[in-house]
Amino acid sequence: MAGIEEVARRAGVSTATVSRALSGRGYVSDATRLKVQDAAGELGYVVSSTASGLASGRTRNVGVVVPMLSHWYFSSVVEGAERALLRHGYDTTLYNLGGDAAERSSVFTHFLLRKRVDAVIAINLELTTAEVTALHDLDKPLVGIGGPLPGVPTLALDDVELARLATAHLVSLGHTRIAHIGGGQEFDVDFHLPSNRRHGYEQALEHAGLAVDATLVRSADFTLQGGYRAAKQLLGSPADRPTAIFAASDDMAIGAILAARDLGLSVPHDVSIVGVDDTQQAPFFDLTTIAQFPRRQGEAAVDVLLAELGELTPEEPTDFGLPFELVVRGTTTRPPRD
Amino acid sequence: MAGIEEVARRAGVSTATVSRALSGRGYVSDATRLKVQDAAGELGYVVSSTASGLASGRTRNVGVVVPMLSHWYFSSVVEGAERALLRHGYDTTLYNLGGDAAERSSVFTHFLLRKRVDAVIAINLELTTAEVTALHDLDKPLVGIGGPLPGVPTLALDDVELARLATAHLVSLGHTRIAHIGGGQEFDVDFHLPSNRRHGYEQALEHAGLAVDATLVRSADFTLQGGYRAAKQLLGSPADRPTAIFAASDDMAIGAILAARDLGLSVPHDVSIVGVDDTQQAPFFDLTTIAQFPRRQGEAAVDVLLAELGELTPEEPTDFGLPFELVVRGTTTRPPRD
DNA sequence: GTGAAAGCGCTAACAA
DNA sequence: TTGTTAGCGCTTTCAC
Numbered sequence: 001m002a003g004i005e006e007v008a009r010r011a012g013v014s015t016a017t018v019s020r021a022l023s024g025r026g027y028v029s030d031a032t033r034l035k036v037q038d039a040a041g042e043l044g045y046v047v048s049s050t051a052s053g054l055a056s057g058r059t060r061n062v063g064v065v066v067p068m069l070s071h072w073y074f075s076s077v078v079e080g081a082e083r084a085l086l087r088h089g090y091d092t093t094l095y096n097l098g099g100d101a102a103e104r105s106s107v108f109t110h111f112l113l114r115k116r117v118d119a120v121i122a123i124n125l126e127l128t129t130a131e132v133t134a135l136h137d138l139d140k141p142l143v144g145i146g147g148p149l150p151g152v153p154t155l156a157l158d159d160v161e162l163a164r165l166a167t168a169h170l171v172s173l174g175h176t177r178i179a180h181i182g183g184g185q186e187f188d189v190d191f192h193l194p195s196n197r198r199h200g201y202e203q204a205l206e207h208a209g210l211a212v213d214a215t216l217v218r219s220a221d222f223t224l225q226g227g228y229r230a231a232k233q234l235l236g237s238p239a240d241r242p243t244a245i246f247a248a249s250d251d252m253a254i255g256a257i258l259a260a261r262d263l264g265l266s267v268p269h270d271v272s273i274v275g276v277d278d279t280q281q282a283p284f285f286d287l288t289t290i291a292q293f294p295r296r297q298g299e300a301a302v303d304v305l306l307a308e309l310g311e312l313t314p315e316e317p318t319d320f321g322l323p324f325e326l327v328v329r330g331t332t333t334r335p336p337r338d
Numbered sequence: 339m340a341g342i343e344e345v346a347r348r349a350g351v352s353t354a355t356v357s358r359a360l361s362g363r364g365y366v367s368d369a370t371r372l373k374v375q376d377a378a379g380e381l382g383y384v385v386s387s388t389a390s391g392l393a394s395g396r397t398r399n400v401g402v403v404v405p406m407l408s409h410w411y412f413s414s415v416v417e418g419a420e421r422a423l424l425r426h427g428y429d430t431t432l433y434n435l436g437g438d439a440a441e442r443s444s445v446f447t448h449f450l451l452r453k454r455v456d457a458v459i460a461i462n463l464e465l466t467t468a469e470v471t472a473l474h475d476l477d478k479p480l481v482g483i484g485g486p487l488p489g490v491p492t493l494a495l496d497d498v499e500l501a502r503l504a505t506a507h508l509v510s511l512g513h514t515r516i517a518h519i520g521g522g523q524e525f526d527v528d529f530h531l532p533s534n535r536r537h538g539y540e541q542a543l544e545h546a547g548l549a550v551d552a553t554l555v556r557s558a559d560f561t562l563q564g565g566y567r568a569a570k571q572l573l574g575s576p577a578d579r580p581t582a583i584f585a586a587s588d589d590m591a592i593g594a595i596l597a598a599r600d601l602g603l604s605v606p607h608d609v610s611i612v613g614v615d616d617t618q619q620a621p622f623f624d625l626t627t628i629a630q631f632p633r634r635q636g637e638a639a640v641d642v643l644l645a646e647l648g649e650l651t652p653e654e655p656t657d658f659g660l661p662f663e664l665v666v667r668g669t670t671t672r673p674p675r676d
Numbered sequence: 677g678t679g680a681a682a683g684c685g686c687t688a689a690c691a692a
Numbered sequence: 693t694t695g696t697t698a699g700c701g702c703t704t705t706c707a708c
Binding site: 003004005015016018019020023025026047048050051052053054055056057 | 700701702703704
Binding site: 115 | 678679683684685
């Protein structure tokens with residue numbers, strides 16, 4: 001394992017110059033930079049991150065904190081963030097805060113604060129003021145995804161607008177009895193996503209002059225099974241059956257499709273269905289949905305972070321609203337005439 | 339940010355004693371250990387991982403390398419590994435080698451070798467001998483999941499045995515025309531999982547004295563869609579239609595269920611279907627499947643690793659064969675009488 | 677544009 | 693059982 005001294009000797013310069021040439025900080029002539037790079041290459045020299053970190057206070061390591069990993073959304077965001085960080089020479093240290101409260105606080109005190117990371121990305125995590133302050137006191141930039149976090153730059157989806165778009169799509173097709181399968185109260189912890197989507201749904205109905213009917217709103221748990229059950233209930237009543245369903249996730253939307261099939265209803269002929277996410281399975285079910293782009297969300301968070309670390313100078317001001325997009329496929333059409 | 343010196347002063351001991359008391363290495367009397375711990379607690383002292391790493395050569399950080407993250411299997415394994423590592427005071431640094439070859443080699447030279455990690459867990463990754471050697475030369479323990487990696491302790495599923503079990507289940511129910519939807523050649527890169535499962539399937543048939551019929555074997559891409567298409571082909575032929583299908587993943591099995599439904603066939607009355615994985619969706623489709631336990635696989639890899647790092651002294655010799663289990667649900671039954 | 681040298685904050689001999 | 697002290701391998705002033 002070659003050290004900086006060997007590289008210096010081989011290149012005929014001092015260790016200080018090697019450090020400057022390789023890190024890009026400070027003035028080095030092009031000629032010596034080349035000499036140094038060659039020497040380093042020949043020796044297979046790689047800086048010791050511990051030594052460099054100790055001397056400089058920078059670790060080139062970013063902590064990414066998630067509430068769970070084994071779910072399409074989170075693993076995709078992390079994937080995007082990791083790639084973007086790697087491209088910029090940063091490592092990604094992963095913290096899964098899924099566990100109990102003790103584990104959570106231990107992560108904060110013993111891990112994040114251990115001078116191990118230069119910055120933190122918090123995904124869909126409602127951090128306490130104390131936690132945010134702890135990071136700020138250490139001068140560690142923090143950016144959130146799925147905010148808002150007080151005093152923290154946070155990228156977030158406008159869930160109200162997203163739900164309005166989905167609902168408006170159904171309205172524009174002529175539907176007047178539009179049901180909604182949302183998340184239950186228990187999912188409202190992280191940033192009130194379920195209630196925001198419900199509000200958007202209601203706003204779109206009101207905007208179209210349609211009555212909001214509480215019997216057309218069911219809550220589920222964002223899973224296939226939950227969507228299936230809720231849809232069975234909604235589609236079961238023969239008289240007042242809705243002609244369209246807006247489900248707050250693709251999984252629930254697919255559950256609704258299967259429920260409709262099991263009831264002998266045809267999608268979209270008898271019921272139109274819209275989801276949210278555009279997961280891998282959506283095309284298979286020909287599901288109309290609102291796409292969001294978790295990988296790009298991770299990348300965008302990294303851009304903001306690197307700007308705060310002074311690594312990147314963004315050309316345009318950051319847009320903290322995350323993009324989403326209506327993808328019209330085959331599960332929505334005009335309502336049946338009766 | 340309090341340093342070790344302040345703690346030493348407050349506890350009335352030397353910095354060396356503080357280090358010993360907090361790390362658990364070397365002799366310290368219980369009395370002084372308590373004094374030190376109190377002092378550290380009051381000051382909110384946390385060791386600097388860079389300084390400690392530089393001085394000791396240990397980072398308490400493990401690199402976890404995956405070929406992709408946004409897939410149930412990989413994110414679950416990583417989740418399990420991360421939790422286990424955290425419990426033992428280790429951080430998890432994630433490397434996604436999904437990208438191109440250049441990125442891959444860069445991860446090895448510039449990241450893993452940067453003295454940043456104490457050890458590496460490689461998940462479903464066929465490392466080259468050079469890569470393995472590079473790690474060994476640095477005395478960094480390496481354990482694999484989904485091997486075999488030459489010269490590396492590797493936890494792996496016995497895919498042949500697993501496929502035999504699935505197929506034998508169908509045989510035992512009386513099926514004689516059993517189809518198989520496996521992975522294509524292009525998935526054979528990582529450890530020949532598809533061909534191993536196919537061999538197990540064939541062995542079970544032969545063991546039962548049944549003929550192996552190549553027309554009953556289809557390859558797909560492990561997705562819902564792939565399984566759907568393959569199943570349509572298999573179930574389309576009216577005369578020689580198989581009465582059972584063993585699909586090499588739950589996703590493909592669920593695709594097969596949907597294909598059967600679309601053809602007007604009843605599952606399991608007309609066709610029995612078995613998958614592999616026991617994903618979250620399997621219970622919803624009442625799918626008989628072979629469960630594997632990715633979270634526990636991650637934990638098991640950590641156990642092996644910690645033993646190599648001398649952190650853990652395993653009571654029993656490690657079982658490098660990963661467990662799997664037949665979960666019988668509602669998609670398998672006796673073949674229809676004709 | 678480059679070099680000398682003083683740390684960065686901790687750990688591990690070694691001595692006591 | 694504890695203290696003294698010499699590094700660990702870099703980065704970064706400060707001179708030149």
